[in-house]
Amino acid sequence: MAPESDIYQSLKSKLISNGFAHGAKLRAEVLREEYGCSASTVREVLFRLSTVGLVSFQEQRGFRVPDRSPEKLIELTHMRVLLEAEGTVMSIRRGGVAWEAKLTAAHHQLSHIESRIHGQTPSDEIVAIWSGAEKEFHETLIVACGSETLKKLHGQLYAQFRQQLMVADRDFDFISTNIQHHAAILDAALSGDEALTRQKVHDHLARHLTGETLGL
Amino acid sequence: MAPESDIYQSLKSKLISNGFAHGAKLRAEVLREEYGCSASTVREVLFRLSTVGLVSFQEQRGFRVPDRSPEKLIELTHMRVLLEAEGTVMSIRRGGVAWEAKLTAAHHQLSHIESRIHGQTPSDEIVAIWSGAEKEFHETLIVACGSETLKKLHGQLYAQFRQQLMVADRDFDFISTNIQHHAAILDAALSGDEALTRQKVHDHLARHLTGETLGL
DNA sequence: ATTTCATATAATTTCGAGATTTTGCTGTAT
DNA sequence: ATACAGCAAAATCTCGAAATTATATGAAAT
Numbered sequence: 001m002a003p004e005s006d007i008y009q010s011l012k013s014k015l016i017s018n019g020f021a022h023g024a025k026l027r028a029e030v031l032r033e034e035y036g037c038s039a040s041t042v043r044e045v046l047f048r049l050s051t052v053g054l055v056s057f058q059e060q061r062g063f064r065v066p067d068r069s070p071e072k073l074i075e076l077t078h079m080r081v082l083l084e085a086e087g088t089v090m091s092i093r094r095g096g097v098a099w100e101a102k103l104t105a106a107h108h109q110l111s112h113i114e115s116r117i118h119g120q121t122p123s124d125e126i127v128a129i130w131s132g133a134e135k136e137f138h139e140t141l142i143v144a145c146g147s148e149t150l151k152k153l154h155g156q157l158y159a160q161f162r163q164q165l166m167v168a169d170r171d172f173d174f175i176s177t178n179i180q181h182h183a184a185i186l187d188a189a190l191s192g193d194e195a196l197t198r199q200k201v202h203d204h205l206a207r208h209l210t211g212e213t214l215g216l
Numbered sequence: 217m218a219p220e221s222d223i224y225q226s227l228k229s230k231l232i233s234n235g236f237a238h239g240a241k242l243r244a245e246v247l248r249e250e251y252g253c254s255a256s257t258v259r260e261v262l263f264r265l266s267t268v269g270l271v272s273f274q275e276q277r278g279f280r281v282p283d284r285s286p287e288k289l290i291e292l293t294h295m296r297v298l299l300e301a302e303g304t305v306m307s308i309r310r311g312g313v314a315w316e317a318k319l320t321a322a323h324h325q326l327s328h329i330e331s332r333i334h335g336q337t338p339s340d341e342i343v344a345i346w347s348g349a350e351k352e353f354h355e356t357l358i359v360a361c362g363s364e365t366l367k368k369l370h371g372q373l374y375a376q377f378r379q380q381l382m383v384a385d386r387d388f389d390f391i392s393t394n395i396q397h398h399a400a401i402l403d404a405a406l407s408g409d410e411a412l413t414r415q416k417v418h419d420h421l422a423r424h425l426t427g428e429t430l431g432l
Numbered sequence: 433a434t435t436t437c438a439t440a441t442a443a444t445t446t447c448g449a450g451a452t453t454t455t456g457c458t459g460t461a462t
Numbered sequence: 463a464t465a466c467a468g469c470a471a472a473a474t475c476t477c478g479a480a481a482t483t484a485t486a487t488g489a490a491a492t
Contacts, residue, residue: 004475004476005275027443027444028443028444029443029444037476037477038476038477038478039444039477039478040256040446040476040477040478041475041476041477043260043444043445044259044260044263047260047263047264048263048264048266048267050264051264051267051268052267052268053368059219059221059444059445060443060444060445060482060483060484061443061444061484062443062444062484072365075363075364075365075366076365078363078365078366079363079365079366079369082298082299082302083298086298147291147294147295148291149288149291149292149294149295149373150291150294150295152269153295153369153373157365157369219445220445220446243473243474244473244474245472245473245474253446253447254446254447254448255447255448255474256446256447256448256476257445257446257447259474259475275474275475276452276453276454276473276474276475277453277454277473277474278454278473278474433492434491434492435490435491435492436489436490436491436492437488437489437490437491438487438488438489438490439486439487439488439489440485440486440487440488441484441485441486441487442483442484442485442486443482443483443484443485444481444482444483444484445480445481445482445483446479446480446481446482447478447479447480447481448477448478448479448480449476449477449478450475450476450477451474451475451476451477452473452474452475452476453472453473453474453475454471454472454473454474455470455471455472455473456469456470456471456472457468457469457470457471458467458468458469458470459466459467459468459469460465460466460467460468461464461465461466461467462463462464462465462466
């Protein structure tokens with residue numbers, strides 16, 4: 001039998017990879033069958049996901065997938081820039097060579113995948129791999145910051161960001177610029193230039209601050 | 217019968233005002249009686265509180281009140297400075313006169329209470345009033361920032377910060393410096409000097425960045 | 433045709449019991 | 463004395479059904 005934590009992870013990744021339509025109702029009775037557990041168990045999971053912003057909840061009106069909104073994406077991006085820039089600078093200060101090695105490795109992986117995608121429309125599987133590598137790179141940036149609080153907060157924001165972005169749209173034109181952005185962040189971090197690093201983290205996410213990535 | 221949202225609020229405020237000992241076990245069966253509902257309902261509430269960091273949860277081992285730790289308080293303070301400084305600057309830019317008036321009002325209230333406390337050891341009731349006013353002032357700083365995401369995040373952090381701080385300790389010696397800090401933040405904000413405002417927000421919280429407020 | 437109200441249907445919320453797992457205790461062997 | 467196994471007690475987790483509340487349907491009145 002699937003323990004509740006598994007259902008939590010499974011539902012979470014489905015929400016983040018846009019396995020549900022935005023605004024769709026999430027009925028515990030329906031999801032119950034898919035996971036082979038009771039409705040109460042699903043309900044608990046949905047409650048937990050609602051407190052971290054991945055599911056919206058209204059009393060007596062059940063659970064829903066949050067709607068997409070340009071404002072929300074802009075706000076989430078803003079917070080990501082704030083936390084990621086701060087966390088990366090902290091990692092630079094206290095991460096040492098071990099962190100630099102980890103970051104270089106994460107970038108190498110991501111870079112490899114992105115150059116494969118470059119130009120063509122990738123398969124579902126490639127998209128999933130890219131998502132994992134992109135997440136890994138951005139998590140590695142802040143992994144040595146020394147603040148569990150920052151990392152947990154960033155995790156919440158990143159998940160909501162992904163949910164808003166709908167990578168499933170397959171608009172991978174941005175990949176080529178992404179390659180340059182990620183390289184620029186890596187170079188700045190390795191050089192130890194804190195101001196430059198902050199700038200490059202900001203530049204990488206800046207296109208989400210205008211609403212253009214949501215078709216505005 | 218108390219709806220679940222009431223139990224959530226009630227438990228939350230009890231956790232924040234240190235109505236439970238740090239590290240204490242939170243058994244659903246016990247809390248059930250206090251709120252006159254079933255254990256399952258309490259369990260759901262505890263789950264929700266765990267996702268926002270006010271309750272710690274371990275699989276098959278139940279719920280606990282998070283332990284106090286200097287590191288945690290330092291991390292929470294760091295994040296508060298980051299978000300509160302940013303949010304206040306955003307409020308300065310887009311809040312207008314209406315926001316300035318609200319902030320002045322909130323400060324006036326807080327200032328009044330703090331000058332009454334000054335020197336003496338206050339009663340439970342006064343502490344509760346002060347807590348409310350202090351929360352109100354800091355929320356007002358960021359209320360006009362325009363980002364629901366920032367406000368929600370800050371709310372989570374503020375709650376955890378309060379839980380760590382244990383105001384119940386009644387060490388109100390800091391009140392006199394607090395009065396000056398709050399006034400300095402207000403003045404800086406009203407003057408429109410963004411850099412100065414960031415500095416004053418930082419200064420106000422700086423004493424929590426050393427661990428001294430946890431007896432180190 | 434639109435609104436209002438009563439009814440029927442469906443969804444949500446609460447509950448307490450049964451199944452599972454952990455925890456504490458006791459006796460035995462090293 | 464310490465370590466370990468087995469047993470008992472207590473706590474946690476899961477479940478499905480009952481109670482409550484929202485939503486949809488349709489009839490009557492304006």
